[in-house]
Amino acid sequence: MIEVTDLTKNYTTGPVVTKVLQGINLFVPSGEFLSIMGKSGAGKSTLLYQMSLLDLPSSGRIIIDGVNTADFSDKARMNFRLNRLGYVFQDYALLPELSAVENVIVPLLMQGLNKVDAYARSIEALDAVGLAHRHDNRPSQLSGGEQQRVSISRAIAQKPDILFADEPTANLDSTSGQAVIEVMNKLHAERGQTIVMVTHELEYAREADRIIYLEDGQISGEEKQSAANH
Ligand SMILES: Nc1ncnc2c1ncn2[C@@H]1O[C@H](COP(=O)(O)OP(=O)(O)O)[C@@H](O)[C@H]1O
Ligand SMILES: [Mg+2]
Numbered sequence: 001m002i003e004v005t006d007l008t009k010n011y012t013t014g015p016v017v018t019k020v021l022q023g024i025n026l027f028v029p030s031g032e033f034l035s036i037m038g039k040s041g042a043g044k045s046t047l048l049y050q051m052s053l054l055d056l057p058s059s060g061r062i063i064i065d066g067v068n069t070a071d072f073s074d075k076a077r078m079n080f081r082l083n084r085l086g087y088v089f090q091d092y093a094l095l096p097e098l099s100a101v102e103n104v105i106v107p108l109l110m111q112g113l114n115k116v117d118a119y120a121r122s123i124e125a126l127d128a129v130g131l132a133h134r135h136d137n138r139p140s141q142l143s144g145g146e147q148q149r150v151s152i153s154r155a156i157a158q159k160p161d162i163l164f165a166d167e168p169t170a171n172l173d174s175t176s177g178q179a180v181i182e183v184m185n186k187l188h189a190e191r192g193q194t195i196v197m198v199t200h201e202l203e204y205a206r207e208a209d210r211i212i213y214l215e216d217g218q219i220s221g222e223e224k225q226s227a228a229n230h
Pocket of ligand 2: 046166
């Protein structure tokens, strides 16, 4: 579970300080599928960066599974992120010269897994997102939706406690976007995967258990989805 308390984030560029997050309080229980919605510039990506430990807050607390992440050294932070958090970027962030399976293997090897286990886990993760027939293709040989599903398999291959996704459907047509959301739904339904997903498409946000709305760096509203919607 994630507990965010009084979180603020400012960016300083020369003499200019931009206040982006202005006191976020948020609790994400284990197993929840949470959507974050809000206009462009509202601070959604910034919030996801702080929660996934890709960046450090200006003030406030982020506790993940009882661990105060402010206590981490840089190395401990990186290891925690590598071992326990998965992140899916809007633009997939795949290595173009590597095949799908190689893209998924790289972080597993970085974690210290041996090659045989890393390969087996990568195959399993690709199969789980419906890419059993695409193991050896490079990103340029895959559609946008398939590339995003490779990126999701890379994020889930190490079985993260929390999967973060920043507008994973933003660059996709509606059929591919739907396929990506179905993968999220399946991970949540079958594995109880905790997911925090930023999107600005209400149709996709509604697939989650709960939606929070971000406006000018503050949470301006919240909506729980009834079980009937799922
Ligand atoms: N590294 C940065 N340096 C300075 N300003 C930034 C930086 N990253 C984001 N911002 C600013 O913070 C605000 C929120 O950005 P962001 O979190 O990307 O919003 P969203 O994802 O909701 O569109 C924007 O005004 C953006 O220009
Ligand atoms: Mg963003």
